[in-house]
Amino acid sequence: MIQRIQTLYLAVVAILSILAAFFIKSLAQNEESSIFEFSVQMDRITFFIAAIFAVISIFLYKKRINQFIVNRLNIILNLFLLGFFVYRSLKLSGESLLSQKGIWIIVPLISIVLLILANKAIKRDEDLVKSVDRLR
Numbered sequence: 001m002i003q004r005i006q007t008l009y010l011a012v013v014a015i016l017s018i019l020a021a022f023f024i025k026s027l028a029q030n031e032e033s034s035i036f037e038f039s040v041q042m043d044r045i046t047f048f049i050a051a052i053f054a055v056i057s058i059f060l061y062k063k064r065i066n067q068f069i070v071n072r073l074n075i076i077l078n079l080f081l082l083g084f085f086v087y088r089s090l091k092l093s094g095e096s097l098l099s100q101k102g103i104w105i106i107v108p109l110i111s112i113v114l115l116i117l118a119n120k121a122i123k124r125d126e127d128l129v130k131s132v133d134r135l136r
Helices: 005-023 033-058 064-091 103-135
Strands: none
Touching: 005 033, 005 064, 005 103, 033 064, 033 103, 064 103
């Protein structure tokens, strides 16, 4: 059913990912800006893919196993994004006029936690359905 708690978790993941994709900005002001622009575009694309996975998972409520698998793929994608942000924040030099190190590291972390909570709720639903099937 679509009114489950995992739907709320997945909707928050989708909203966070879309907001991050729209508000991530390119702050490079040097000669390496084309490389940095490419990485920002890849970040946006990755955030959109994470949002699409979350929306697809919302509508797979009748196929809980597939929903669980899509959520795991989304967790892996967000772990990749988190690792990329951490790597980039360690490679950047100090602060400039505008900070290039930002809040965007938090978005994949929050998404991972919410996806884990959604997977726990999906597993609980699957166990409940299996227990009811045993009684028949």
